[in-house]
Amino acid sequence: MTKDVFSIRGGIPLKGQLTIDGSKNSAVALIPALILGDEPVVLKDVPNIADTKTLFAILRELGGIVTQLSAGVFEIDPRPMVAMPLPEGNVKKLRASYYLMGAMLGRFHEAVVGLPGGCYLGPRPIDQHVKGFEALGARVTNEQGAIYLRAEHLEGARIYLDTASVGATINLMLAAVKADGQTVIENAAMEPEIVDVASLLNQMGGRIIGAGTNRIRIIGVPRLHGCEHTVIPDRIEAGTYLIMAAATNGDVRLNNVIAEHLEPVVAKLRESGVQIERGEDFISVHPRKAPLKAVDIQAMAYPGFPTDLQQPFLTLLTQVEGTALVTDTIYSARFKQVDELKRMGAVINVEGRTAIVRSSQRLSGAIVTASDLRAGAALVTAGLMADGVTVVQEIAHIERGYAHIVEKLSGLGADIERIPF
Numbered sequence: 001m002t003k004d005v006f007s008i009r010g011g012i013p014l015k016g017q018l019t020i021d022g023s024k025n026s027a028v029a030l031i032p033a034l035i036l037g038d039e040p041v042v043l044k045d046v047p048n049i050a051d052t053k054t055l056f057a058i059l060r061e062l063g064g065i066v067t068q069l070s071a072g073v074f075e076i077d078p079r080p081m082v083a084m085p086l087p088e089g090n091v092k093k094l095r096a097s098y099y100l101m102g103a104m105l106g107r108f109h110e111a112v113v114g115l116p117g118g119c120y121l122g123p124r125p126i127d128q129h130v131k132g133f134e135a136l137g138a139r140v141t142n143e144q145g146a147i148y149l150r151a152e153h154l155e156g157a158r159i160y161l162d163t164a165s166v167g168a169t170i171n172l173m174l175a176a177v178k179a180d181g182q183t184v185i186e187n188a189a190m191e192p193e194i195v196d197v198a199s200l201l202n203q204m205g206g207r208i209i210g211a212g213t214n215r216i217r218i219i220g221v222p223r224l225h226g227c228e229h230t231v232i233p234d235r236i237e238a239g240t241y242l243i244m245a246a247a248t249n250g251d252v253r254l255n256n257v258i259a260e261h262l263e264p265v266v267a268k269l270r271e272s273g274v275q276i277e278r279g280e281d282f283i284s285v286h287p288r289k290a291p292l293k294a295v296d297i298q299a300m301a302y303p304g305f306p307t308d309l310q311q312p313f314l315t316l317l318t319q320v321e322g323t324a325l326v327t328d329t330i331y332s333a334r335f336k337q338v339d340e341l342k343r344m345g346a347v348i349n350v351e352g353r354t355a356i357v358r359s360s361q362r363l364s365g366a367i368v369t370a371s372d373l374r375a376g377a378a379l380v381t382a383g384l385m386a387d388g389v390t391v392v393q394e395i396a397h398i399e400r401g402y403a404h405i406v407e408k409l410s411g412l413g414a415d416i417e418r419i420p421f
Ligand SMILES: CC(=O)N[C@H]1[C@@H](OP(=O)(O)OP(=O)(O)OC[C@H]2O[C@@H](n3ccc(=O)[nH]c3=O)[C@H](O)[C@@H]2O)O[C@H](CO)[C@@H](O)[C@@H]1O
Pocket: 025, 026, 028, 095, 096, 123, 124, 125, 126, 127, 128, 129, 130, 163, 164, 165, 166, 167, 168, 189, 307, 308, 330, 331
C-alpha cells in the first residue's frame, strides 16, 4: 500500500473539459465474466485503477493470457485457464473478487475464493450470492475465510433475492449463463452495471433477458464466443467530478457520460441551485451567482441516489445555506469521512444512518485520512473547497476507483499534487 499523499491547495474554481473513464463497477464484473468465455474477448475503456489491475493479475494467476493492445484496451484469452484455488492474496484487495465465485463455478464447476476485501461500510454479507449458487446446484462451504464451491452439474433455478444486491445479481448471471435450462432472478438489482454485464454476455452468445428490471431470465447456453465490448462510462466518477465542479463554483464539461445514469445526481444538484446543462453524452456545470441551498439526500438502490456518491455530496452540503439530512439506506456505516471533515471545520452530527449537515464556515485545510474509496473522494472535494492546504493520506483507497485523478483535476486547474512518501 502506497504511503504517498495528495496535497491540495483549495479555493480554485475548476474549469475545462474532462473525459470520463469506463466504469469501475462494470469493469470489475466484466473482467471476471471473461473466465466463462470459450474464445478471446477484447475489452475497451477499461479504467486504469488498482481494482482492474488486480483482477487482470488474478486472471493471469489462473493461466489466462491478458494482452494490453493500447490505452484502456485489453485482449483476454481465457482458454488456458485452470481452476486454481484463490484462498488468499490478490482476492483480498477488492470487493469484486466475489465475481470469481460465479465465473469459476460457471466455467469449472468448482472454485475456492477468499472472502472479498473492498471498502468497509458496515457488514457486507454475501449470503444472497451463496443462496443463489446453492439453488443452481452448488455445494458451498466457508472454510477459514475462503468460500469453497463445487457442483456436479449446474441446473437453472428460480431465485428470489431477499435484498436487491448488485453483486448477487451479477454473480448469479455469471453462474447461470452456462447452466442447463432457465434461471430467473426475482428482486434483481437494476443498476446500469448489471445491464453492461448482460450486454457483454449476450454479445458472447448468452441469452439474458430483462437486465435493468427487477426480474432477469437467463437461458443457459453451452458456449460463449469472442467479441469486442466497451465498458460503460463511470457514473460514479462522473458524479464525483460534477460535485467537485459545483463545490468550487467551477465551469466544467464532462464528456463520455450516459446522462440518464446520472439523473438522481443532476436532480439533487439542480435542486440545490447548481447550474447544469446536459445532453445525452455530456453534462456541464456552470458558475452560479446565488449561494447553494440545503437539500436532503436518501441514498438507495438505482434509480435512486447512489450510495457511492453520498459521501462526496455530503462534503458539498457543508457549504450550503441551511441544514441538510443525508441518509444511507444501503449501508449502516458509510460516514467515516465525517470526523475528518469536522477537523476541517464542518459541523455534522451522525445519528445512525443519517448525517445532519449544518451550514459551516469555509473549510480550512488539514491533514486528513481516507478510510475508504468514496470517503477519499469526499476529502479531496473538501480539499478543493478549503482555504489553505489539505493533505489526504491513505490514497490507495482512492486509487482503487479513480483513474488519473491528479492529472484530471490538474487539467481542470486544481492545485493538487501526489507527494511521494
Ligand atoms: C464492486 C461493486 O460493484 N460494488 C458496488 C456494489 O457493492 P455490493 O455488490 O457489495 O453491494 P450490494 O448491492 O450487494 O449490497 C447492497 C446491500 O445488500 C446487502 N447484502 C448484499 C449481498 C448479500 O448477499 N447480502 C446482503 O445483505 C449489503 O450488505 C448492502 O447493505 O453495489 C453497491 C450498492 O450500489 C455499491 O456501493 C458498490 O460500489
